[in-house]
Structures are given as structure tokens and as C-alpha cells.
Amino acid sequence: MLGLFSENIKIAAGSIRTQLLRTTLTVLIIALGIWALVGILTVVSALENTLSKNFASMGSNTFNINQYEFTSKRNGGNEIQKVNPIISYPEAKAFKENFQFPSTNTSLSFNATSTAEVKFENEKTDPEISVVGVDEFFIPNSGLEVPDGRIFNKFDIDNNTYNCIVGSDFVSKGLLKDINPVGKILSVRGAKFKVIGVLKEKGSTFGNSQDLRMLIPIQVARSIFSKPNINYTISSMVQNKEFLESAIEQATLTMRQIRKLNPVQENNFGISRSDDLIQRIAETTGVLNISAWVIGIITIFGSSIALMNIMLVSVTERTREIGVRKALGAKRNTIAFQFFIETLIIGQLGGIVGIILGILTGYLIALSLSFTFAIPWLAIMAAFITTFAVAVFSGSYPALKASRLDPIEALRYE
Numbered sequence: 118m119l120g121l122f123s124e125n126i127k128i129a130a131g132s133i134r135t136q137l138l139r140t141t142l143t144v145l146i147i148a149l150g151i152w153a154l155v156g157i158l159t160v161v162s163a164l165e166n167t168l169s170k171n172f173a174s175m176g177s178n179t180f181n182i183n184q185y186e187f188t189s190k191r192n193g194g195n196e197i198q199k200v201n202p203i204i205s206y207p208e209a210k211a212f213k214e215n216f217q218f219p220s221t222n223t224s225l226s227f228n229a230t231s232t233a234e235v236k237f238e239n240e241k242t243d244p245e246i247s248v249v250g251v252d253e254f255f256i257p258n259s260g261l262e263v264p265d266g267r268i269f270n271k272f273d274i275d276n277n278t279y280n281c282i283v284g285s286d287f288v289s290k291g292l293l294k295d296i297n298p299v300g301k302i303l304s305v306r307g308a309k310f311k312v313i314g315v316l317k318e319k320g321s322t323f324g325n326s327q328d329l330r331m332l333i334p335i336q337v338a339r340s341i342f343s344k345p346n347i348n349y350t351i352s353s354m355v356q357n358k359e360f361l362e363s364a365i366e367q368a369t370l371t372m373r374q375i376r377k378l379n380p381v382q383e384n385n386f387g388i389s390r391s392d393d394l395i396q397r398i399a400e401t402t403g404v405l406n407i408s409a410w411v412i413g414i415i416t417i418f419g420s421s422i423a424l425m426n427i428m429l430v431s432v433t434e435r436t437r438e439i440g441v442r443k444a445l446g447a448k449r450n451t452i453a454f455q456f457f458i459e460t461l462i463i464g465q466l467g468g469i470v471g472i473i474l475g476i477l478t479g480y481l482i483a484l485s486l487s488f489t490f491a492i493p494w495l496a497i498m499a500a501f502i503t504t505f506a507v508a509v510f511s512g513s514y515p516a517l518k519a520s521r522l523d524p525i526e527a528l529r530y531e
Contacts (some may be wrong), residue, residue: 152471152475154413154414157477159483159490160483164402173261182387201385207351207451213225217363221356221364224353225251225252226251227485236292237302247327249344251334254352254354255269256282261317263314265298272338274334283332284327299313332506425512428515465501471500472501
């Protein structure tokens with residue numbers, strides 16, 4: 118039995134080698150569908166890894182109050198855009214003073230600039246550093262870590278000390294490379310700051326580095342980077358997740374009171390939970406995964422039809438060979454198995470080529486967009502299962518047709 122199995126595989130491999138051009142074209146057709154499927158799934162997986170990594174560190178017991186850029190409403194068929202007001206410093210400060218929920222820490226922050234030029238001794242950076250004004254609760258509420266040095270404390274913030282915490286790029290490949298950064302003096306817009314800590318590496322999101330930033334006390338930032346219409350972010354962390362919903366309800370009420378909204382007015386600010394963001398990411402990537410499967414299945418269905426037609430042509434061309442094998446005693450199962458093995462080999466070759474091309478394409482796209490790439494084992498497994506299914510679907514009818522040929526008629530075939 119084993120000898121017969123090996124013989125059929127040798128015959129199938131020999132047949133594939135004798136029809137190299139046709140086999141190559143068939144493999145490429147199948148590879149095209151698998152390439153599309155694996156490539157899209159790889160990029161989606163990298164996107165999901167990147168976004169989840171960035172938001173998961175915030176924890177599931179944190180919520181932020183931000184300005185909605187705009188919300189859309191339908192009014193008589195016309196779309197009206199409603200712009201929410203910025204969250205000003207007096208409002209943010211009033212919220213922090215009035216929101217007194219138990220076991221909750223509230224932080225205020227704002228992006229002072231994203232084009233700062235930082236100097237150290239005789240060197241300086243390109244104007245690409247983000248400077249963020251923060252308070253003592255910003256780092257823990259944001260899920261950030263400071264492995265080297267320390268974070269801001271209440272004294273730093275209350276006394277407006279000229280201390281700073283820098284991103285990891287300053288140390289790994291920037292101004293403070295190969296030296297102990299803690300205690301060094303950096304200069305921004307003529308103001309000198311003492312480095313007290315270095316943030317743990319966060320990586321990039323959509324090409325924007327999270328490690329090229331500098332955190333300074335919020336009041337110091339307001340004095341150096343004074344500009345109109347600064348929008349502040351409020352972040353609150355509840356120590357006990359069970360009280361998160363109650364905290365959000367009270368925060369909403371507090372913000373409405375600060376903005377003097379009457380009961381019939383809608384909120385003109387947004388509250389977002391960190392786990393809501395993760396859930397939205399999962400929903401978005403789920404839609405992308407479904408889209409990938411739809412595109413891949415459509416392409417693979419076309420590949421299946423092409424593979425079936427090619428195998429039917431192969432059966433027709435080898436009618437006399439089938440007749441000779443049957444006349445020599447080959448059974449119907451043996452003939453069917455031989456053609457089925459040929460289809461299976463071609464399908465798996467196409468799958469392997471498609472998987473390699475798909476992973477390479479996904480890797481290059483992830484690299485160009487600064488996504489967190491990971492080997493898509495699920496996509497690889499799905500591709501192998503899909504190619505096997507394609508081989509079964511495409512090879513069954515040609516194999517059955519070959520096994521049912523009458524040996525006498527087959528020997529007469531010209």
C-alpha cells in the first residue's frame with residue numbers, strides 16, 4: 118500500500134515536471150489569491166498590534182475628556198457640522214478642582230508644540246520635538262513608564278521647576294546618546310531644563326514617533342509657549358475599575374456644570390474610555406479582516422476554476438496514458454488518487470509562494486507605516502487550509518473523470 122502511494126506521488130511529480138509552463142502559470146494563479154489574502158491580513162494584524170500596544174498601556178480604568186473636532190447631524194437631508202469649543206485652561210483647572218470622586222487622580226496636559234528645537238551644549242535637534250505641558254499625574258494616567266530617573270512630583274508642578282522628562286530617542290540616538298542623561302541641561306526657546314527622567318520606548322504610530330517628545334511642568338509650558346486657543350486634555354484614572362461608570366457620570370455632570378449647559382443641551386465635549394478605544398480598534402480591524410477574506414475568496418474562487426480547467430485539459434491530453442494504466446491493471450481509485458495528488462501539489466506550491474509574497478508585502482507596508490510587525494500565524498494557517506480546500510474542490514471532478522474513463526475507448530483516443 119505504501120509502495121503504491123509512493124509510486125503515485127512519483128508519477129504525479131513527473132507529470133508536473135513534464136508540463137512545467139502550465140504548472141508554473143497555475144501556481145502563479147493560485148499564489149495571486151493567497152498573496153492578496155495573506156498580504157491584507159498581515160497588514161491588518163500589524164495595524165491591530167500597533168494600535169492595541171499604544172492604547173492598552175492606558176489601562177481599562179482611565180477616561181479622557183477632550184474636544185470633539187466636530188460631530189455630524191442630519192437636518193432635512195443636509196449635513197450640518199457642529200464644532201465643539203476647545204477645553205480652555207480655566208475649564209480644565211475648574212474640573213480638576215471640582216471633580217472630587219474617591220480614589221481618582223486627574224491630570225491636565227496640552228501639546229505645546231510639535232516643532233521644537235532642543236539644544237544640548239553645542240548640538241541641537243531638528244525642529245521636530247514635541248513638547249507637552251503636564252502635571253504630576255500625567256505619566257501614570259497615560260500608562261507611561263520612566264525606567265531611568267524619576268517622574269514629576271507635586272513639588273515640581275506646584276513650584277514650576279524647570280525640570281523635564283525626555284523620550285527614549287534622546288538617549289538611544291539623539292543628543293544624549295552614550296551618556297547618562299539624568300542631570301543634563303537641555304535648552305528650549307532659551308529656557309534651560311534639567312533632565313530628571315527618560316520615558317520607556319513607545320515606538321511610532323503612522324510614522325509619528327512617540328519617543329521624540331519632552332515633558333515639562335504645565336505652567337512652565339504655558340509661560341514659554343503662550344498662544345491663543347490652546348486645547349487641554351483632561352485624564353482621570355479610577356483606582357477601582359468597578360467605580361469607573363460612576364466616575365464618568367460624575368465627570369460628565371461636573372463638566373456640564375462648568376460649561377453651564379442646561380438639561381436640554383447636548384454635551385459639547387467628549388468623554389472616551391481607554392477600553393472603548395481598544396474595542397473600537399477591534400471592531401475596525403474586524404471589518405478589515407472580513408474585507409480581506411472577501412477579496413481573497415473572490416480571487417481564490419477564480420484560481421479554483423482555473424486549476425480545475427487546467428486539470429481537465431490534462432486529463433484529456435493523457436487519455437491514452439490512463440487507458441494504458443487501466444489495461445495494465447490500475448484501479449479506478451489509483452487513477453483518481455494520482456490526479457488528485459497532482460492538484461494537491463500544485464495547490465500547495467501556489468499556497469507557499471502566495472504566503473511568502475504576502476508576508477513580504479505585509480512586512481514592507483508595515484515597515485513603511487511604522488506598524489508593529491508580527492508573523493501572522495493565523496493568516497499562514499488560513500492560507501494552507503484554503504489552498505487545501507481549493508485543491509479538493511478543483512481536483513475532485515478531474516480525478517473522478519479520469520477514473521471513469523473506459524480503457525478501450527481511452528486506448529483508441531488520438
